[in-house]
Amino acid sequence: xxxxxxxxxxxxxxxxxxxxxxxxxxxxxxxxxxxxxxxxxxxxxxxxxxxxxxxxxxxxxxxxxxxxxxxxxxxxxxxxxxxxxxxxxxxxxxxxxxxxxxxxxxxxxxxxxxxxxxxxxxxxxxxxxxxxxxxxxxxxxxxxxxxxxxxxxxxxxxxxxxxxxxxxxxxxxxxxxxxxxxxxxxxxxxxxxxxxxxxxxxxxxxxxxxxxxxxxxxxxxxxxxxxxxxxxxxxxxxxxxxxxxxxxxxxxxxxxxxxxxxxxxxxxxxxxxxxxxxxxxxxxxxxxxxxxxxxxxxxxxxxxxxxxxxxxxxxxxxxxxxxxxxxxxxxxxxxxxxxxxxxxxxxxxxxxxxxxxxxxxxxxxxxxxxxxxxxxxxxxxxxxxxxxxxxxxxxxxxxxxxxxxxxxxxxxxxxxxxxxxxxxxxxxxxxxxxxxxxxxxxxxxxxxxxxxxxxxxxxxxxxxxxxxxxxxxxxxxxxxxxxxxxxxxxxxxxxxxxxxxx
Amino acid sequence: xxxxxxxxxxxxxxxxxxxxxxxxxxxxxxxxxxxxxxxxxxxxxxxxxxxxxxxxxxxxxxxxxxxxxxxxxxxxxxxxxxxxxxxxxxxxxxxxxxxxxxxxxxxxxxxxxxxxxxxxxxxxxxxxxxxxxxxxxxxxxxxxxxxxxxxxxxxxxxxxxxxxxxxxxxxxxx
Numbered sequence: 001x002x003x004x005x006x007x008x009x010x011x012x013x014x015x016x017x018x019x020x021x022x023x024x025x026x027x028x029x030x031x032x033x034x035x036x037x038x039x040x041x042x043x044x045x046x047x048x049x050x051x052x053x054x055x056x057x058x059x060x061x062x063x064x065x066x067x068x069x070x071x072x073x074x075x076x077x078x079x080x081x082x083x084x085x086x087x088x089x090x091x092x093x094x095x096x097x098x099x100x101x102x103x104x105x106x107x108x109x110x111x112x113x114x115x116x117x118x119x120x121x122x123x124x125x126x127x128x129x130x131x132x133x134x135x136x137x138x139x140x141x142x143x144x145x146x147x148x149x150x151x152x153x154x155x156x157x158x159x160x161x162x163x164x165x166x167x168x169x170x171x172x173x174x175x176x177x178x179x180x181x182x183x184x185x186x187x188x189x190x191x192x193x194x195x196x197x198x199x200x201x202x203x204x205x206x207x208x209x210x211x212x213x214x215x216x217x218x219x220x221x222x223x224x225x226x227x228x229x230x231x232x233x234x235x236x237x238x239x240x241x242x243x244x245x246x247x248x249x250x251x252x253x254x255x256x257x258x259x260x261x262x263x264x265x266x267x268x269x270x271x272x273x274x275x276x277x278x279x280x281x282x283x284x285x286x287x288x289x290x291x292x293x294x295x296x297x298x299x300x301x302x303x304x305x306x307x308x309x310x311x312x313x314x315x316x317x318x319x320x321x322x323x324x325x326x327x328x329x330x331x332x333x334x335x336x337x338x339x340x341x342x343x344x345x346x347x348x349x350x351x352x353x354x355x356x357x358x359x360x361x362x363x364x365x366x367x368x369x370x371x372x373x374x375x376x377x378x379x380x381x382x383x384x385x386x387x388x389x390x391x392x393x394x395x396x397x398x399x400x401x402x403x404x405x406x407x408x409x410x411x412x413x414x415x416x417x418x419x420x421x422x423x424x425x426x427x428x429x430x431x432x433x434x435x436x437x438x439x440x441x442x443x444x445x446x447x448x449x450x451x452x453x454x455x456x457x458x459x460x461x462x463x464x465x466x467x468x469x470x471x472x473x474x475x476x477x478x479x480x481x482x483x484x485x486x487x488x489x490x491x492x493x494x495x496x497x498x499x500x501x502x
Numbered sequence: 503x504x505x506x507x508x509x510x511x512x513x514x515x516x517x518x519x520x521x522x523x524x525x526x527x528x529x530x531x532x533x534x535x536x537x538x539x540x541x542x543x544x545x546x547x548x549x550x551x552x553x554x555x556x557x558x559x560x561x562x563x564x565x566x567x568x569x570x571x572x573x574x575x576x577x578x579x580x581x582x583x584x585x586x587x588x589x590x591x592x593x594x595x596x597x598x599x600x601x602x603x604x605x606x607x608x609x610x611x612x613x614x615x616x617x618x619x620x621x622x623x624x625x626x627x628x629x630x631x632x633x634x635x636x637x638x639x640x641x642x643x644x645x646x647x648x649x650x651x652x653x654x655x656x657x658x659x660x661x662x663x664x665x666x667x668x669x670x671x672x673x674x675x676x
Binding site: 164166167169170173174176177180184186187189190191192215218219222223387388390391392394395396398399402403406408411412415418419422427441445448449452453457486 | 513517521524528531532535538540541542543544546547549550553554556557560561563564567591594595598599601602605606614617618621622625626627632636640643644648654655656657
């Protein structure tokens with residue numbers, strides 16, 4: 001508790017920290033709510049500029065953007081059927097039909113309350129659980145365990161975000177291959193640098209992230225030309241009644257638990273949390289009008305995705321593993337400041353950890369109040385056609401990529417990644433998978449190399465260490481389970497054809 | 503139209519060709535550093551080759567499944583990117599790429615307004631006052647924040663006249 005107040009006082013007594021907190025909160029809510037761009041766009045664009053900030057402020061900024069952005073995306077998901085971020089996709093399943101039924105205000109009201117509730121509970125759990133996990137991880141996690149954990153994270157992330165498992169694995173393997181450009185971690189031998197020293201340091205993930213998220217999104221929206229940009233609907237904030245909420249108490253609690261535990265798993269983050277929670281809500285309420293405007297659908301999705309935000313910080317801070325795209329960017333912030341997220345952060349940068357925890361807690365509290373203000377303002381912003389916003393996004397992304405190392409090659413990498421992201425997304429590949437592969441690839445190879453040197457080049461010796469064995473088995477089982485599920489789905493196709501089903 | 507449908511149905515083949523070509527190229531290039539001697543016994547090429555193997559095997563399995571799907575859905579409209587989207591996207595890609603090529607030559611401060619105008623025109627904006635105001639607002643904000651406030655060193659061009667003009671503009675802004 002004392003640590004929490006230490007973090008809170010560091011946040012509220014430092015004007016710079018407070019300004020960054022408010023900026024992150026408003027920016028996250030705003031970017032989360034503008035169709036076509038999202039908190040990842042904001043995160044990618046500001047990433048290079050965090051180098052000038054204090055590490056604690058930079059990490060805190062991203063954690064606040066994370067909380068606010070996940071909530072902000074619900075507004076456009078409900079109003080226009082455009083999820084602000086992937087974790088808001090299930091919110092649109094019932095939120096948008098509610099808007100068409102004239103219940104937009106009720107859906108948004110539920111999203112505001114559930115997001116704040118899920119986020120606050122998750123922040124409390126995070127504050128209780130993370131130091132314990134971190135203390136244990138210091139003693140238990142060596143290179144073999146880290147490698148096994150990365151394998152598990154990659155196995156899980158391959159199954160999320162892509163059209164099918166195989167495309168997910170291909171996306172991750174592309175990221176892993178890009179990560180090998182530069183030098184090898186053991187001896188610094190140059191790889192795939194094509195004779196140019198620009199590539200010796202490897203492909204920096206910032207231009208790739210900017211390209212895959214911000215630029216690809218502009219290309220996607222631009223290609224649609226926004227000919228039928230929907231007009232903003234009328235938005236009022238009328239919260240659901242207490243009785244309506246009381247009926248959904250089990251859904252709220254179940255979604256919070258699902259969100260928290262799904263958020264802990266590296267490589268999954270809030271996206272799977274929201275989908276899992278929505279699926280469970282449907283499974284446990286067979287009589288509900290899910291997909292046609294059921295309040296429980298919005299409640300399940302929004303509680304879970306915000307509950308996952310706090311949980312996603314646990315693997316990042318305790319083990320140095322990002323749980324999603326934005327936490328992967330946070331890992332980038334750590335690297336920019338020459339720090340390595342992981343168990344040691346709790347000992348070397350205690351203030352940083354607790355300022356982040358306090359900021360996330362208060363960000364979720366602020367969502368309750370600001371949710372009302374946002375619904376009043378965001379509608380006006382949504383009236384700006386996307387084609388007028390697009391060049392500004394491209395311009396800021398260009399500056400962000402260039403300012404990183406003052407190299408034009410980073411601008412090229414960004415635009416090429418943007419084109420690749422546009423094409424890969426349209427073909428059902430996962431750009432989040434590519435980013436996960438790129439970021440975890442370097443760490444994975446480094447820990448594997450150290451492990452093999454430690455274990456006399458016997459890969460099977462990884463299974464002699466209990467935690468590594470458990471994680472590797474979990475990774476293998478995850479892959480086998482997903483492969484069986486994918487095979488069943490593809491086997492159903494010819495049968496369906498024979499029966500004449502569409 | 504028929505040709506486009508054929509193209510869409512061949513998408514799994516194109517995807518397979520892409521992944522295998524990428525894997526093959528990466529594998530061939532790995533010989534450049536495979537023989538380098540270091541402290542790590544398995545060498546610098548072992549990890550990339552493992553990734554390449556994973557990529558190639560997955561691409562082959564995926565292609566097999568996609569071909570089965572394509573056979574199962576024969577006669578139905580194929581999903582994919584339509585012709586109009588392709589052409590619209592080509593222009594969208596080209597404008598930023600030309601901008602990226604011009605930046606180190608003609609400089610950020612002179613090239614950016616032209617880029618903004620070109621992009622706005624391309625995405626269908628025809629009202630000159632909207633183009634003018636949008637360009638002015640974006641440029642003013644970007645120049646103010648990044649050039650004046652954050653002192654971000656942006657390219658000033660390496661073509662003689664452009665270099666001078668960009669530097670003059672930069673002095674004016676700051």
